[in-house]
Each structure stands twice: as structure tokens, then as C-alpha cells.
Amino acid sequence: xxxxSAIFPIFYEKVTKTADGNxxxxxxxxxxxxxxxxxxSLAVSFLVVALMSPILSxxxxxxxxxxxxxxxxxxLGAFSTMMLFFFDGRExxxxxxxxxxxxSIGFWGGLVFYNAFLPEIAPPExxxxxxxxxxxxxxxxxxMLMIFNLLMIMEPGWFxxxxxxxxxxxxxxxxGIWWILFAQIPFAKLPDNIYENxxxxxxxYLLKGYEKLFSVxxxxxxxxxxxxxxxxxxxxxxAAQTIFYVAGIFGSKELGLPTAKLITxxxxxxxxxxxxxxxxxxxxxxxGNIRALQIVLIVWIIITVIAYYLDKSDPNVEYxxxxxxxxxGMVMGSIQTLSRSTYSKMLPDxxxxxxxxxxxxxxxxxxxxxxxxxxxxxxxxxxxxxRSAILLMLVFFALAWIIVGPLHTYFKNSFSAAIKxxxxxxx
Numbered sequence: 001x002x003x004x005s006a007i008f009p010i011f012y013e014k015v016t017k018t019a020d021g022n023x024x025x026x027x028x029x030x031x032x033x034x035x036x037x038x039x040x041s042l043a044v045s046f047l048v049v050a051l052m053s054p055i056l057s058x059x060x061x062x063x064x065x066x067x068x069x070x071x072x073x074x075x076l077g078a079f080s081t082m083m084l085f086f087f088d089g090r091e092x093x094x095x096x097x098x099x100x101x102x103x104s105i106g107f108w109g110g111l112v113f114y115n116a117f118l119p120e121i122a123p124p125e126x127x128x129x130x131x132x133x134x135x136x137x138x139x140x141x142x143x144m145l146m147i148f149n150l151l152m153i154m155e156p157g158w159f160x161x162x163x164x165x166x167x168x169x170x171x172x173x174x175x176g177i178w179w180i181l182f183a184q185i186p187f188a189k190l191p192d193n194i195y196e197n198x199x200x201x202x203x204x205y206l207l208k209g210y211e212k213l214f215s216v217x218x219x220x221x222x223x224x225x226x227x228x229x230x231x232x233x234x235x236x237x238x239a240a241q242t243i244f245y246v247a248g249i250f251g252s253k254e255l256g257l258p259t260a261k262l263i264t265x266x267x268x269x270x271x272x273x274x275x276x277x278x279x280x281x282x283x284x285x286x287x288g289n290i291r292a293l294q295i296v297l298i299v300w301i302i303i304t305v306i307a308y309y310l311d312k313s314d315p316n317v318e319y320x321x322x323x324x325x326x327x328x329g330m331v332m333g334s335i336q337t338l339s340r341s342t343y344s345k346m347l348p349d350x351x352x353x354x355x356x357x358x359x360x361x362x363x364x365x366x367x368x369x370x371x372x373x374x375x376x377x378x379x380x381x382x383x384x385x386x387r388s389a390i391l392l393m394l395v396f397f398a399l400a401w402i403i404v405g406p407l408h409t410y411f412k413n414s415f416s417a418a419i420k421x422x423x424x425x426x427x
Contacts, residue, residue, distance in 0.1 A: 073105070
């Protein structure tokens with residue numbers, strides 16, 4: 001959270017703008033708006049992950065060794081994050097962009113394997129709660145580290161710091177150390193190769209990776225309800241993830257809010273996210289996953305409308321931004337946990353293909369984010385404002401709401417059958 005939504009985007013926007021307000025950068029021989037370039041760098045990182053994850057996850061399915069891949073991407077992400085310590089202004093923007101891309105690849109690449117453990121450690125009726133609990137612990141960890149970093153940024157004198165860029169850069173360093181430290185828990189505790197799959201290096205894994213991806217694509221053609229869910233998931237991921245990644249920069253550039261207030265808003269997002277993830281898991285138990293998702297999508301639509309009409313000249317703009325942060329926190333954790341658990345319940349019974357199916361899920365999400373962040377940057381360049389790009393997201397939320405609705409009856413019936421089957425197997 002420190003890197004993706006709070007300190008790094010805000011720090012990047014501040015240090016890549018000159019004292020006279022020039023926010024244009026030259027990169028690889030081309031001229032960009034600084035925030036436009038940041039959106040494109042996010043798109044590149046997600047595109048790389050989308051291209052890699054089918055290969056890696058199919059290898060993990062065949063060898064059963066998901067954990068070794070999760071370790072590789074975790075260490076790639078953590079050490080790349082620590083290298084951001086050396087990004088301190090326009091002169092070192094290459095370092096900032098390159099290592100932020102590598103850190104993003106590390107985080108999202110590892111998440112492919114992390115997600116695929118869910119159906120192996122929880123039965124269908126427990127997956128909503130397990131998924132929500134995972135995000136909840138993540139939000140709690142984010143808040144703990146964010147509070148330390150926020151204190152360092154707001155009161156650098158307490159830590160004997162005089163260089164104005166040093167508090168943020170130390171924050172990047174702390175994230176890498178924190179990441180490595182707590183990753184040792186799943187590395188030690190999660191099961192590995194529980195299906196005793198054959199040893200590696202017996203097939204052409206490059207071709208096998210894409211072969212499995214296309215086999216899932218063919219299978220989904222005959223699973224109309226799963227296909228419908230993925231269409232909706234693609235649309236709302238396009239919008240929600242893009243808003244999440246650019247929210248800090250939007251508050252800084254469009255609304256002129258100071259760094260401390262922006263980071264405070266992100267803290268609100270984390271704290272409310274804890275409540276949101278758990279609350280909507282309970283709501284899903286009462287009214288079903290699909291109805292709960294539709295409620296979340298309506299809240300996202302409200303968020304985009306309010307954000308579009310925010311104006312820096314409004315004396316209450318700070319409080320409106322806090323309110324929006326609370327709403328985003330409520331629905332960001334909710335949409336993540338509901339999406340993951342809903343998809344998990346719709347997978348085939350064969351546990352040996354779970355990683356490949358989750359790879360397909362992740363590829364859909366990453367391509368959505370690639371298109372979303374690229375479209376956001378392009379619209380900002382085209383219109384000179386982030387507002388039109390924010391409003392565009394409303395269209396995608398509305399389309400997703402329409403597409404996902406008919407799944408309610410089917411999903412309710414099939415989930416009841418899955419619970420009964422699981423009870424019979426337990427007996």
C-alpha cells in the first residue's frame with residue numbers, strides 16, 4: 001500500500017515537478033506529463049505479469065511447486081522496492097520508474113500463486129471468510145507500517161532527518177524489509193506439492209504454459225456462467241484498480257491537497273477496508289455473492305460521480321476527499337475478496353487445475369489494469385485533466401452491474417449443491 005497507493009505515487013508527483021510548476025518529463029526520447037508517464041509505467045508492469053503468469057502457473061500446476069515461484073517474485077518485489085531508496089528527483093526518474101515496474105511485477109507475479117492456495121486450504125463454504133480474513137490481515141499490516149512512515153514524513157525532526165526526500169525514501173526501504181520479514185510465515189506454513197506431481201523439467205514448459213491457458217479458454221466457452229462472471233470482472237477491475245492506483249496522484253495534482261492529508265486519507269482507506277472486507281463477506285452469506293457484488297458496484301458508481309465534481313476551490317474539498325477515501329476503503333477490500341471467493345467457488349472440482357484457472361483470472365485482471373491505466377494516462381494527455389478519465393470509469397462499473405446480475409439465481413443453486421456435496425464427502 002505504501003508503494004502502490006500512498007507514499008510513492010505522491011512522492012513521485014512532487015519530485016518530478018519543478019519549482020516553477022513544470023510537470024513534463026523526457027523519457028526514452030519522448031515528452032510526457034509526469035502523471036501520464038506513471039500511468040504508462042503501471043500498464044507496462046501489468047502487461048509483463050499478464051504475459052508471464054500463464055507460463056509460471058502452469059509449471060506450478062504440473063510440478064505442484066507453487067511456493068518456489070511465490071518466493072522468487074516476493075524477493076524480486078521486495079529488493080526492487082528497496083532500490084527505490086535511490087530515486088530522489090527528476091535526474092533519477094529512470095531508477096524510480098524501472099524499479100517501481102519491477103516491484104509491481106514481483107508483487108502481482110507472486111499473487112498468482114498466493115491466490116491459488118485458497119481452494120486448497122478452505123472448503124467452499126469457508127472461502128468467503130478465508131479470503132476476507134486474508135485481506136483483513138493485509139490491511140492491518142499496511143496500517144501498522146503506514147503509521148510509522150507517516151510519522152517520519154510529518155515529523156522528520158523526531159528521527160534526526162533534514163533531507164526533505166529522505167523520509168519517503170526510507171519508507172520504501174522499510175517496505176522491502178517488512179515484505180521479506182512477514183513472507184517467511186507463508187513460506188514456512190503453506191503446504192507444498194500436496195498432490196505429489198511429477199518432477200520438473202520433463203516437458204516443454206514454455207509451450208505447456210500457453211497450451212494450458214488456451215485449454216482453459218476453450219473450457220470456459222462451455223461454461224457460460226463462469227464466462228459471464230469473467231466479463232463483469234474484467235470491466236469492474238478495469239475501473240476499480242485504475243482508480244485505486246491513481247487516487248493519491250489525483251488528490252495531489254487535481255485537488256492540491258498536501259502530502260500529509262493524502263496519506264491520512266490512504267490510512268482511512270486501509271482502516272475502513274478491514275471493516276469492508278469482513279462486512280461484505282457476512283453480507284454475501286445472507287444475500288449471496290452476486291447481490292453483494294452489485295451493491296459494491298453501485299457504491300463505486302457513486303464514488304466516480306463525487307470525484308468528478310470535486311473542485312480544489314471548494315473549502316470542504318479535504319473532507320469530501322476523506323469521505324471518498326472511506327467509501328473506497330469499504331468497497332476496495334470487498335470487491336477483491338468477493339471476486340476471489342466467487343471465482344473460486346465456480347472452478348471445476350479437479351484441484352490440479354486451480355493454479356491455471358487462477359492464472360486465467362489474474363491475466364484477465366492484469367489486462368484490465370493495463371488497459372485501464374493506459375486509458376487513464378491517454379485521456380489525461382488528451383483532455384489535460386484527470387476528471388474525464390475518472391468519469392469514464394463509471395461506464396465500466398455500470399456495464400459490470402448489468403452483466404453480473406443474471407448470475408444470482410444460478411450461483412445460489414450451484415453453491416447450495418457444492419455445500420451439500422462437501423458435507424457428504426466429510427461424512
